[in-house]
Amino acid sequence: MGDAVKPETLRSAIASAVAELKSYEVPDECVRLGLAPGNEGDAFKSKFRYVMHRLRPLAIPELTAVARKVLDEYEAPELEQVLASLGMTGVDGEFKNLIFAANGPKPEIVLRDAVNNRLDIVRNAQYCLTYTRPLGAAGLSWAELVSWWQETNPAVSGDQAAASGHLCERLAESLASPPEEVLFHTYAALYLREGGLALPALIPQVYLHYDPYTAKTRTAPGPLARQRMDFLLLLPHRVRVVLEVDGQQHYSVNGQANPKLYAQMVSEDRQLKLSGYEVYRFGGHELDQNGGPRVVAGFFRELFGRYDIPLPPAVSASSA
Incomplete structure (x- = not known):
């Protein structure tokens, strides 16, 4: 701190x-x-x-x-x-859009208007979600994300609770590993409690960089590293928190430690931090079904305490 x-x-x-x-x-x-x-x-x-x-x-x-x-x-x-x-100044620049929660083939994106930085997804748009509402000083709450979901899904437009559950199910489809599922569903259990809708939305699989080439077709210098963040929270005052869940593929190949992979990971972390993001890593092993929920609850309690984000009484009691 x-x-x-x-x-x-x-x-x-x-x-x-x-x-x-x-x-x-x-x-x-x-x-x-x-x-x-x-x-x-x-x-x-x-x-x-x-x-x-x-x-x-x-x-x-x-x-x-x-x-x-x-x-x-x-x-x-x-x-x-x-x-x-x-390290608490937040991220400079104007929020444009979020492309997240892909549950199928990679979206193909074109720069429709380079002057106004307008992006269009021209293929595989059905497999990802795109949030383009203006982002205020309060960041992006779960309630606001649910409101957007109701607007884009008329079938759940009249029932906030149903829309919240429906959105949770859709986001969970993009999770890449059991440890990610533990983190996401533990947080969902917290913010879906009474009063918890005001907490920041936990957004999975957010595109940070975008490389139109695949790893096979991209030659030197190779594909862009870490095109997607495991999770992103948009907190008040431009604070952006990245959560990464590290499985063996982050630091080893065929069970053998790989210094090159590790160096790439920490290099990307540095760049994110220099851009104003906060980055927190979880080892996949610590997010098992037994102790994982306690680790996740304790982390968010401390994170939100740091940023003076109040937890609802039920959440505070359950994470104490």
Whole structure:
């Protein structure tokens, strides 16, 4: 979580940004940011100290959530730099579309309009899903993905619960291994509980790179590595979290360790992280039917705690 950055550094950067406001604006702004109210007269003595005092009880995860709210409203280069050192600035660039959950042959994609970056799937579109709704600052929740599914599937348009289950079944068709199934279905059990629809959608088999050639037809330098991500979550404030489930094919050939495969994997991880993505890996062995659900539940509890995403009471109790 960026141990080089101390909470006091983040507090100071937040306080400096808010202290750019007028003295009489600072108390209300602190309340808007979710901070405890104080004596308004203190803000006229020192805006910076007033904000620092409100921030004092907060640890890094809570401070990070406040910092993002500040950056949504103001230009604050110092604060942005501090968040960057924590690796929590999110991904730059405008969201265009998701192509995901392929359960059949690889889609064939053409760039229909290179000026406007318009993509069309000209073959095998029936085997994958494409989400093109605008993505807001809140990211992509399961409820929003279900709403989109209802819009594209009239048969379940009137029943959110039925649409949720139907979408779950369709996404599960794209899963590539039993460990992926454990991860996905454990998460589904969490977010399908009462109130859990507001949690981020767990999106399987998302195309990141796209190479129109197959491994057989692509010559040097070879096909693009890691064309699909095992899972993607689009969290608030442009935070994109990639989950990879590693079976033996990620690091060995015919049961023998393969340094080339491993080097390729860590190289791709570096590129993703430099682009602003967070990458978390699970070993396939730890996601067996016995201990896997506990591992998955504990991971998401900590991940969402880091980003101040509240878990519904039923989910919190079951993952404790």
